[in-house]
Amino acid sequence: MEEWVGSLWHRFITRQSVDEFTSAQVSLVEVKRSVGVLFRALGGEPGKRIEAATPRVYQQRRRLIQQIAGTCLQTCVAWQDDESLRLPPTIAVFPTVELNRSLYLWLTALAAHQKQPFKHWAWDNQQLVQQLLVNYSGLNSLYQQLLKALLPLRPPIDHLPAAEAALERAVQAALQVPGSIDTFPRCDVAPQPIPLWLYPSAKLPFCQPLPQESPTETNTSSVSQCQQLAARKRAERINDANERDGLLLFRLENLFSWTEYSHLNRCSDEGDDDQAKRVADDLNCLAIAQQQPTRSAQLRVDLDLPAASQDDIPIGDGILLPEWDYRRQQLVPNQCRIQPMLPKLAKAAALPKKLVRTANTLRAHFERLRTLRYWQRHLPQGEELDLTAWLDFYIETQHAQSPEQGCYQSYRRQQRDLCCLLLADISMSTDAYLQQDGRVIDVIQDSLLLFGEALQAVRDPFAMYGFSSVKRQQVRLLMLKNFQEQYNHQVRGRVLALQPGYYTRMGAAIRQMTKVLAAQPESKRLLLLISDGKPNDIDHYEGRFGIEDTREAIREAKRQQIKPFCITIDQQAADYLSYIFGVDGFTVIRQPTQLPHQLPQLYQQLTG
Numbered sequence: 001m002e003e004w005v006g007s008l009w010h011r012f013i014t015r016q017s018v019d020e021f022t023s024a025q026v027s028l029v030e031v032k033r034s035v036g037v038l039f040r041a042l043g044g045e046p047g048k049r050i051e052a053a054t055p056r057v058y059q060q061r062r063r064l065i066q067q068i069a070g071t072c073l074q075t076c077v078a079w080q081d082d083e084s085l086r087l088p089p090t091i092a093v094f095p096t097v098e099l100n101r102s103l104y105l106w107l108t109a110l111a112a113h114q115k116q117p118f119k120h121w122a123w124d125n126q127q128l129v130q131q132l133l134v135n136y137s138g139l140n141s142l143y144q145q146l147l148k149a150l151l152p153l154r155p156p157i158d159h160l161p162a163a164e165a166a167l168e169r170a171v172q173a174a175l176q177v178p179g180s181i182d183t184f185p186r187c188d189v190a191p192q193p194i195p196l197w198l199y200p201s202a203k204l205p206f207c208q209p210l211p212q213e214s215p216t217e218t219n220t221s222s223v224s225q226c227q228q229l230a231a232r233k234r235a236e237r238i239n240d241a242n243e244r245d246g247l248l249l250f251r252l253e254n255l256f257s258w259t260e261y262s263h264l265n266r267c268s269d270e271g272d273d274d275q276a277k278r279v280a281d282d283l284n285c286l287a288i289a290q291q292q293p294t295r296s297a298q299l300r301v302d303l304d305l306p307a308a309s310q311d312d313i314p315i316g317d318g319i320l321l322p323e324w325d326y327r328r329q330q331l332v333p334n335q336c337r338i339q340p341m342l343p344k345l346a347k348a349a350a351l352p353k354k355l356v357r358t359a360n361t362l363r364a365h366f367e368r369l370r371t372l373r374y375w376q377r378h379l380p381q382g383e384e385l386d387l388t389a390w391l392d393f394y395i396e397t398q399h400a401q402s403p404e405q406g407c408y409q410s411y412r413r414q415q416r417d418l419c420c421l422l423l424a425d426i427s428m429s430t431d432a433y434l435q436q437d438g439r440v441i442d443v444i445q446d447s448l449l450l451f452g453e454a455l456q457a458v459r460d461p462f463a464m465y466g467f468s469s470v471k472r473q474q475v476r477l478l479m480l481k482n483f484q485e486q487y488n489h490q491v492r493g494r495v496l497a498l499q500p501g502y503y504t505r506m507g508a509a510i511r512q513m514t515k516v517l518a519a520q521p522e523s524k525r526l527l528l529l530i531s532d533g534k535p536n537d538i539d540h541y542e543g544r545f546g547i548e549d550t551r552e553a554i555r556e557a558k559r560q561q562i563k564p565f566c567i568t569i570d571q572q573a574a575d576y577l578s579y580i581f582g583v584d585g586f587t588v589i590r591q592p593t594q595l596p597h598q599l600p601q602l603y604q605q606l607t608g
Helices: 002-017 029-042 064-069 097-113 121-135 136-154 164-176 273-282 294-300 353-370 388-398 440-459 491-497 506-518 546-561 575-583 592-607
Strands: 049-052 086-087 235-240 285-289 317-325 330-342 371-379 408-415 418-425 462-469 474-483 526-533 562-568 586-588
Touching: 002 064, 029 086, 029 526, 029 575, 064 273, 064 285, 064 562, 064 592, 097 121, 097 273, 121 136, 121 164, 136 164, 294 418, 317 506, 317 546, 330 440, 353 408, 353 440, 371 491, 388 440, 418 440, 418 592, 440 462, 462 506, 474 491, 474 506, 474 562, 506 546, 526 592, 562 575, 562 592, 575 586
Parallel strands: 049 086, 235 285, 330 474, 418 462, 418 526, 526 562, 562 586
Antiparallel strands: 317 330, 371 408, 462 474
16 A cells, blocks of 8 residues: 555656656657658768667756656756767657657757867857858748747746856857857856757767677667667776775674574576666666676686687688778778688588478579570561661651661570679577577578579579678688589588677678679679678777778779678668668568578579
8 A cells, every 4th residue: 555655656746847748749769760861961970870868967956846756867968979869769848749859850950060079068059050050041940939939948037046047048048149158157057958959978988898708799680679769878987896804793693503504505596688678777877897807707708719620610811901990081901801711510411301392493493594585676687676776767767868777676595694692691699599490590501502502593603601700800701602613512511510600890701702703704793691780899890880891891892893782680770781781782581581582582683
């Protein structure tokens, strides 16, 4: 009963303390697509992500009911950094849905116009608003509409203390006439949040894996849609020194006597991942400490890379490749090392029985595509009359005398002039299970085998490789079949010997595959990439750095007349693959188990 009454009081006092119009609330999920289009259309950096901002501590004056309820200690504001644009996950500042949606668009336009970090928050925001209204005069009506609705919601100046009243008066004047206020009075508390302005970056510390930790790769393809805008937490590093010295106070009567002691194995109940996530969501700041490493932990790190006797077979000393640094907008030479390898445990094997029936169907279908049939036009004689050529000849003879030309067409056959290279991502995330249908790596193996059967039937030159990475000096490239090899039992054995690798340094692998494809004599060259996640590694190759490097590698391939195309099972891939490959350069497989059947069909569509 007491808990029930307490919960009713908590809900009541919380609702009374909220100053927002929850009935007119607009979420970032609803406007994310239009916000992204507007941000890039107005000159915002195309590589930035649109993400939800986390609440930050904001020391403002709170009303008595807010102090009783314990609310308004934190607030969500709009800000951006080099990686992303952070907008509030929900906006309910104004009493109408249209105004709240317009506020999202205004903040997006303001962020797209900001090119330099804030030096003085109030001055820079005034100049930013002023320049935006000058450059895009059509936004004047939107700004005035938002300002007219915002001013009545600001704190009444007559009811504030002198210092806060002076600051609020300056803020309102700066909002009404941007650029008119040069001096803002000092005050012990911050003004009420200004939703029409951007805020400085939160300057999150970048927490890299500790040397003693065994990093793991996150499988982003399993994230549900409700977690797409999950905001990242603030983080801080703390010292976790074990202070052994000090006074310990305890009651001796709490100690068990020998007769009271019972030797029972009370196992600790470790919470599941969902419980850990709920705990993390309740925390405002995640503290990360570096503890003293144990020998077993150090041993596990050493075992991350297998010994040379157990590892795959390296071929050569490696190949040095450049890497794109988007901050400097240039390629850094000799930044990555590609290590070609062969699967060590590969043995010649026949096609698995479960794939034989599907393989026979694909062979029969692709054998009909061995040659292309087309109409050869403008012939002096042929099977049919070429109406286009005849009309051209007729029109020309009406105005001037022209020599007689061929007005017939004939059906001819031509051999296919194309080759394909299939590059498979075999990072450690492929070790994840797809419910009861096996692992991701098993689906990739089946896809490679059926792809080989189909292309062997159509007789198109093709090659197959797999890749993973451990930092920039260990980009492992597994050779399954090169262009000179025949597709046989030895190649099938290599595919069946594939095992999940490490991380996904995608840019370096694509650059090496571009070199291999560029050396082929065919006029049409296709680079197919199978992946289950975004580019990442345990060094700096994370977030925007990996995305920008992969995008630059794709641009390099296109400049060499190579057509790249990505096939992914990551359901959130559209957020970043459209930027890397283009809107028509990728496809998302909704059911990963259908990848083996859809891969040959996609190849047929891409090659006509």
